[in-house]
Amino acid sequence: MSPYFESYLTVGAFAGLGAVLVLGMLGIAAVLRPTNPTSAKKMTYECGVDPVGSGWSQTYVRYYVFGLLFVIFEVEAVFIFPWAIILERLGVFGLVEMMIFIFILVLGLVYAIRKGVLEWE
Amino acid sequence: MTGFATDLFANFWVSLAAKLALVATMIPLIGMVIGFAEMKLSAKMQSRIGPYFAGGRWGWAQLIADGVKFFQKEDLIPEDADRPVFKSAPILVLVGTVALFVVIPFGPGLIFRDLSVGIFYALAISSISTIGVLMAGWSSANKYSLMGGLRAAGQLIAYELPLVLAVVGSVIMAGTLSMSGIVEAQIAAGYPFVILQVVGFAIFMIAALAELTRIPFDMPIAESELVMGYLTEYSGFRFLFFFLAEFANMFTMSAIAVTLFLGGYWLPGIPESVLVFAGPVILIGKVAILSFVMIWFRWTFPRFREDQLQTLAWKWLIPIALANIVITAIFKVLF
Numbered sequence: 001m002s003p004y005f006e007s008y009l010t011v012g013a014f015a016g017l018g019a020v021l022v023l024g025m026l027g028i029a030a031v032l033r034p035t036n037p038t039s040a041k042k043m044t045y046e047c048g049v050d051p052v053g054s055g056w057s058q059t060y061v062r063y064y065v066f067g068l069l070f071v072i073f074e075v076e077a078v079f080i081f082p083w084a085i086i087l088e089r090l091g092v093f094g095l096v097e098m099m100i101f102i103f104i105l106v107l108g109l110v111y112a113i114r115k116g117v118l119e120w121e
Numbered sequence: 122m123t124g125f126a127t128d129l130f131a132n133f134w135v136s137l138a139a140k141l142a143l144v145a146t147m148i149p150l151i152g153m154v155i156g157f158a159e160m161k162l163s164a165k166m167q168s169r170i171g172p173y174f175a176g177g178r179w180g181w182a183q184l185i186a187d188g189v190k191f192f193q194k195e196d197l198i199p200e201d202a203d204r205p206v207f208k209s210a211p212i213l214v215l216v217g218t219v220a221l222f223v224v225i226p227f228g229p230g231l232i233f234r235d236l237s238v239g240i241f242y243a244l245a246i247s248s249i250s251t252i253g254v255l256m257a258g259w260s261s262a263n264k265y266s267l268m269g270g271l272r273a274a275g276q277l278i279a280y281e282l283p284l285v286l287a288v289v290g291s292v293i294m295a296g297t298l299s300m301s302g303i304v305e306a307q308i309a310a311g312y313p314f315v316i317l318q319v320v321g322f323a324i325f326m327i328a329a330l331a332e333l334t335r336i337p338f339d340m341p342i343a344e345s346e347l348v349m350g351y352l353t354e355y356s357g358f359r360f361l362f363f364f365l366a367e368f369a370n371m372f373t374m375s376a377i378a379v380t381l382f383l384g385g386y387w388l389p390g391i392p393e394s395v396l397v398f399a400g401p402v403i404l405i406g407k408v409a410i411l412s413f414v415m416i417w418f419r420w421t422f423p424r425f426r427e428d429q430l431q432t433l434a435w436k437w438l439i440p441i442a443l444a445n446i447v448i449t450a451i452f453k454v455l456f
Contacts, residue, residue, distance in 0.1 A: 001133060006133055006234075007234055007236055009133075009137070010137060010140070010223060010233065010234040011220060011223055011234070011236075011242075013137055013141060014141070014144065014219050014220045014222065014223050014233070015216045015219065015220045017141050017144065017145060017219050018212065018215040018216035018217070018218065018219035018220065019212050019215075019216055021145060021148070021215060021219070022211055022212045022215050022362055023212070025358055025362075026196070026358050026359075028192070029191075029192045029193075029194075029196070029357070029358050030196070032192050032193055033192065033193055033194060033195055033196060033357065034193075034195050035195060035196070036195065037195070037197065039200070041195075041197055042197065042198070042199055042200040043199065043200065044199050044200075044201050044261075044262060044263050044354070045199075045263060045265075045348070045353055045354060046263070046264070046265075047348070051263075051264075054201070054262065056259075056262055056267065057264060057267070059267060059268070059271065061271060062275070063274075063275040063278075063279075063431070066275060066278065066279060066431065066435070067278060069435075070278040070279070070281070070282065073282050073439070074281065074282065074285070077282065077285045077286060077289075080286075080289055080446065081241055081289065081292065081298065084289050084292040084293045084446075084450075085292065085296055085297060085298060086296075087293055087296070087450060087453055087454065088296055088453065088454070091454060092454055092455075094454075095450055095451065095454045098450065099447065099450075102443055102446065102447055105443065106440065106443060109435075109439065109440065113435075113436060118431065118432070118435050118436065119428075
């Protein structure tokens with residue numbers, strides 16, 4: 001097996017272990033724990049009183065624009081990583097190129113701040 | 122005999138099984154040690170005694186007793202909840218936690234798997250738990266959970282960026298993404314990167330605290346207004362797994378910070394020949410110090426308001442992290 005494939009397999013096995021831990025422990029606990037659900041127990045918790053309306057009530061997701069900005073910045077952060085590794089080989093050329101890239105990034109952030117989309121009112 | 126043992130562990134499947142067994146023991150152990158430390162230190166900082174009776178002395182068996190108690194708890198799922206999502210949320214959170222252990226170097230060669238994309242992989246995997254948290258908040262069909270889940274999502278995406286950008290400084294200095302490669306670069310340089318990356322280290326620790334949703338960044342589970350946030354409807358073992366993941370994540374986040382900035386398993390003055398044995402001890406010692414600081418912060422700072430949280434991340438940490446990258450790059454190329 002190639003080391004490349006082995007790396008993937010190790011990661012997969014570790015992720016699988018996470019699921020097995022949860023399911024295994026819950027399985028063991030299933031033997032020990034009591035099961036006596038009543039309608040009062042299964043009611044949605046709302047500080048003791050009967051819940052009002054549905055739990056999935058309409059809410060104002062304030063950070064919709066934050067989410068959009070996040071996607072943009074995160075993708076650009078991914079571009080910075082390969083550059084960071086080979087910066088020494090690229091030398092001044094790579095440095096200047098990335099300065100321009102980061103300058104544009106900062107420009108976008110300043111624009112967003114000046115537009116007031118990052119205010120939380 | 123030793124030859125046989127070496128041959129046996131050279132087999133990929135045998136060593137993989139051993140690694141899985143090791144990490145499966147480590148995670149509950151870490152959870153218990155950090156959990157107990159948090160109980161006792163919190164008590165100390167509030168002039169209380171803390172757990173005292175379980176186990177006889179110092180109440181050392183408190184968390185074992187808690188674990189046994191959780192085994193007997195009824196597994197309640199609210200009627201209105203979205204059952205498949207509700208059930209799989211703790212699994213997703215723990216999957217992210219366990220997978221993070223793959224790339225933590227405990228000593229020279231003592232790493233579960235030295236991925237060439239090491240730190241990049243760690244950052245990617247650590248965002249999986251964000252989805253788990255959002256799933257937990259949404260599926261509970263509870264207003265507190267929904268608010269908590271949405272706040273958590275907003276906070277985790279805001280602090281993901283400073284976390285990622287703070288790492289770049291160390292990557293530029295090391296010239297590699299591999300976690301053990303970064304430690305070796307620090308050994309070769311003769312100093313831990315924190316000396317030149319104080320800003321990066323500070324931003325990383327602040328963002329890591331926010332990613333762990335620990336005080337002062339605990340808006341998503343603010344007890345005084347949201348009961349327990351996205352955990353409100355969870356009980357018994359499923360609830361325990363969220364806590365186990367939180368404490369194990371405290372360990373992994375501290376370990377990543379130690380590897381990137383504080384020299385990892387290495388201390389100046391320690392000869393490289395003994396690092397195989399001393400490495401894990403040094404790493405765990407450094408992680409213990411950082412974990413102590415996180416617990417200390419909990420009793421030092423009041424909680425941030427939601428708008429203050431977002432302002433800190435977007436208007437302060439991200440620009441500073443970008444400036445840190447630029448300055449580090451200039452020094453790397455010109456000097």
